[in-house]
Amino acid sequence: xxxxxxxxxxxxxxxxxxxxxxxxxxxxxxxxxxxxxxxxxxxxxxxxxxxxxxxxxxxxxxxxxxxxxxxxxxxxxxxxxxxxxxxxxxxxxxxxxxxxxxxxxxxxxxxxxxxxxxxxxxxxxxxxxxxxxxxxxxxxxxxxxxxxxxxxxxxxxxxxxxxxxxxxxxxxxxxxxxxxxxxxxxxxxxxxxxxxxxxxxxxxxxxxxxxxxxxxxxxxxxxxxxxxxxxxxxxxxxxxxxxxxxxxxxxxxxxxxxxxxxxxxxxxxxxxxxxxxxxxxxxxxxxxxxxxxxxxxxxxxxxxxxxxxxxxxxxxxxxxxxxxxxxxxxxxxxxxxxxxxxxxxxxxxxxxxxxxxxxxxxxxxxxxxxxxxxxxxxxxxxxxxxxxxxxxxxxxxxxxxxxxxxxxxxxxxxxxxxxxxxxxxxxxxxxxxx
Numbered sequence: 181x182x183x184x185x186x187x188x189x190x191x192x193x194x195x196x197x198x199x200x201x202x203x204x205x206x207x208x209x210x211x212x213x214x215x216x217x218x219x220x221x222x223x224x225x226x227x228x229x230x231x232x233x234x235x236x237x238x239x240x241x242x243x244x245x246x247x248x249x250x251x252x253x254x255x256x257x258x259x260x261x262x263x264x265x266x267x268x269x270x271x272x273x274x275x276x277x278x279x280x281x282x283x284x285x286x287x288x289x290x291x292x293x294x295x296x297x298x299x300x301x302x303x304x305x306x307x308x309x310x311x312x313x314x315x316x317x318x319x320x321x322x323x324x325x326x327x328x329x330x331x332x333x334x335x336x337x338x339x340x341x342x343x344x345x346x347x348x349x350x351x352x353x354x355x356x357x358x359x360x361x362x363x364x365x366x367x368x369x370x371x372x373x374x375x376x377x378x379x380x381x382x383x384x385x386x387x388x389x390x391x392x393x394x395x396x397x398x399x400x401x402x403x404x405x406x407x408x409x410x411x412x413x414x415x416x417x418x419x420x421x422x423x424x425x426x427x428x429x430x431x432x433x434x435x436x437x438x439x440x441x442x443x444x445x446x447x448x449x450x451x452x453x454x455x456x457x458x459x460x461x462x463x464x465x466x467x468x469x470x471x472x473x474x475x476x477x478x479x480x481x482x483x484x485x486x487x488x489x490x491x492x493x494x495x496x497x498x499x500x501x502x503x504x505x506x507x508x509x510x511x512x513x514x515x516x517x518x519x520x521x522x523x524x525x526x527x528x529x530x531x532x533x534x535x536x537x538x539x540x541x542x543x544x545x546x547x548x549x550x551x552x553x554x555x556x557x558x559x560x561x562x563x564x565x566x567x568x569x570x571x572x573x574x575x576x577x578x579x580x581x582x583x584x585x586x587x588x589x590x591x592x593x594x595x596x597x598x599x600x601x602x603x604x605x606x607x608x609x610x611x612x613x614x
Contacts, residue, residue, distance in 0.1 A: 264412055264538065265322050267551050267613065271540040274550060275412040277459065278321035278536045280314065281495045281515030282329045283355070283363070285347040288521045290339060292564040293350060304335070307354035310519060313566045313575050314534070317555060318359035320610050321536050322410040325417065326355050326518060327461070327495045328363040328392075331370065331377035332384050343425075344372045349384045356388045362408060364419040366394025366436050367463045367496065375430045394419040394461075395435045402433040405450040413457055413539065413547065416450035418443050418489075421463035422475060422496070438464055438475070440482035447488035457490045457539050457547050465497035465514055468526045470594045472501050472513040484509035490547060491537055499528035500594050503535075503554065505603035510537065510552050519566050522559055531587055532557040533595065534568070536608055552600075553608035556591035558584070572611040 264274035285307075293305035300306060318324040330345035332352060340346045355363065363385060371378055378395055385392045393406035407416045420436040420443055429435055436442070447458045460483045466473045472480070472494075480492045484506050493512040494501070501514030516532035523529035533554055540550035555570040560579050567578035569588045578584050595605070 264410070265320050266536060266538050267553075269538070269540060270550055271542060273412040273541040274538055275410040275415070275457070276321045276323070276536055276538040276551075277415060277457075277491070278318060278324040278534065279459075279461070279493050279512075279515065280324075280326055280518040280534050281532045282367075282498065282520065283326050283351065283518045284329050284498075284520040285345075285351050286341045286521035287339070288561075289519065289564055290348045293348065293354075296563070305348050305350040307348075307351045308357050310564055311354050311358045311566055313557075313568055314518075315358045316574055316610055317534055317536065317568070317608070320613060322412075323362075323408060323415060324360045325459075325461075326360045326363045327367070327463070327515075328352070328355075328365050328381070328385075329367045329369055329463075329495075331373045331381045333373075333377075334380070345369050346373050346377060349380075352384050352388045352390065356390055360390060362391035362393075362406065362417065364394045364417065364461045364463075365392050366419050366421040368421055368423055368425045370395050370421065370435050371424055371427050371429050375434070378429075378434060393417050393436075394421070394463075396433060399431065399433045402436070405446055405453060405455070407450060407453065407455050412541070414455045416447070416453075416455035416458045417461060418446045418450070418458065419461035419463070422465075438462060438479055440479050440486075443479075443483060444486045444488055447483075447486065451488065456541070458488055460489045460492040462492065462494040463496045464494060465501065467497055468499050468528055469497055470499050470501055470514075470528060472497075476501075476513055480511045480513065481506060484511065490539060490549065493535065498526070500531055500533045500556070500591050502598040503552070503595050503600040503605050504598035505600070505605075510549055510603075510605070512554075516557075517559065520559055521564075522561055528590075530559045531591060532559075532566075533591065534608070552605045554595060554605065555608040555610075556588050556595075558587045570607055570609060572609040574611055 263269040264276050266276040290305055293307045296309045297304055297306035330347050332349040333339050333346040335349055339348055379397055382397055391406055391408060396402035405416050407414050420438045422438045443460060450458050464476050483489050483492050491510050494514050497514040498517055499514060500516040503512045512535050518532055534557060535554045537549055538551035539547050541547050555568050557566055557568050558578050560567050568574055569578050569584040
C-alpha cells in the first residue's frame with residue numbers, strides 16, 4: 181500500500197459513509213425477500229443460501245429480523261474444516277472413496293480360509309488373513325467399496341467355483357472385518373444360482389452390515405439408489421453389468437444391465453435426493469485384456485458427458501486397464517482382480533488395482549476430484565494373500581523383489597498409457613501420508 185497523502189482522512193471518512201449507506205440498503209433488501217437456492221427453491225434471509233455459507237459449515241439457517249441487518253456487522257465465525265482421510269485437503273471439505281476389483285473366490289481360496297481358521301483354532305473358514313493387506317488402505321479412506329462378483333452359498337455349502345459359482349459366505353464377513361462398508365453385486369455371475377442365490381447373497385450382505393447395489397430382491401428395491409454418508413458428503417453408487425452369461429433372470433429388474441441412459445437417470449435421481457457425489461461402476465470388458473473395449477469406452481464417455489458422475493470405474497476384465505481424465509471426469513476402466521486364484525496362463529489375472537479418490541467441495545458448493553491415487557497389487561500363494569507392490573512396499577516383499585518390480589512396472593505402464601500421470605493421478609504411498 182502506498183503512503184497516504186494529506187487528503188487521506190477525508191477519503192477514509194467518505195469510504196466509511198459509503199459503506200454505511202451500502203449496509204443500510206443491504207439490510208432493507210435482506211429484510212423483505214427470498215433468495216434462490218442453487219436447485220431453484222427459495223431460502224429465507226439468514227439461511228446458508230442467502231449468507232453464502234456452505235451447508236453444514238456454520239451458516240445460520242434461522243430467519244434474521246430486518247432490524248438486525250442494520251446493526252454492526254459481526255465477524256463471521258471460521259467454519260471447522262472437514263478434511264477427510266487421506267492426503268491434505270486443499271479446500272474446506274473433503275472426503276475419500278476407495279474401490280477395488282473383482283472379489284472372485286475359487287476353491288483354492290476357500291481351502292486357504294479353512295487352513296487359516298484351523299491355524300487360529302477357529303472352526304470353519306477365515307478369509308480375513310487373505311484380505312488383511314487391504315486394511316491399511318481402507319483405514320486411510322472415508323468409504324471403501326468392494327465388488328462381490330459371485331453369489332454365496334449357505335455357511336456349510338455346497339460350494340462351487342467356475343463356471344457356476346456358489347462361494348462361502350464367510351468372504352462377506354471378512355470384507356466387513358477389514359473395513360469395507362459396501363459392495364457392488366451386479367456381474368455376469370449374479371444369477372449363477374438363480375433367484376435363490378441372489379436373495380441369499382443380499383441377505384448375507386445385510387446380516388454383515390454391508391450396503392449393496394447392482395442386484396435386487398424386489399422391483400421397488402431396484403428403483404432405489406445406494407447413498408452413503410461420510411463425515412463430509414453423501415455419496416451415491418450406480419452399478420451395472422454388461423450381461424449375465426446368457427442366463428435370464430426371473431425378473432428383468434433383478435440385475436441392472438449396462439445402459440447409459442438408465443444409469444444417468446439413476447444418477448439424476450440420486451442428485452435430486454441429495455447426493456453430493458455420484459460414482460458409476462461398470463462390470464464390463466474383454467477378459468484378460470489390458471485395454472478397454474468399445475462398449476466400455478462408449479458407456480464411460482456417455483456417463484461422463486452427462487455431467488452427473490464424479491467418477492467412473494470398472495471391473496470384470498480380470499486385468500488392470502488404463503486410467504484417463506476424460507473432459508474433466510476420471511475414468512478407471514478396469515481394476516483387475518481384488519482377490520482370485522492365480523492363473524498359470526494369464527499373468528494379468530493375478531494383478532489388481534486399488535484406487536482411492538479424494539473429492540473436495542468448492543466455494544460454489546460443487547464437488548470435484550482433488551486427488552486420485554492408485555496402488556498396484558498381486559495375489560501370492562503358500563499362503564494365498566492379497567499383497568500391495570506399491571513403491572513403499574507396505575507389507576514387505578510379495579512374490580519376491582524381481583517379480584514385484586515387474587508387476588509394478590507392468591501396472592504403471594498400463595495405468596498411465598492414457599495420460600493419467602499428466603492429469604495428476606499418482607501412485608498411492610500410504611506409509612508417507614499424514
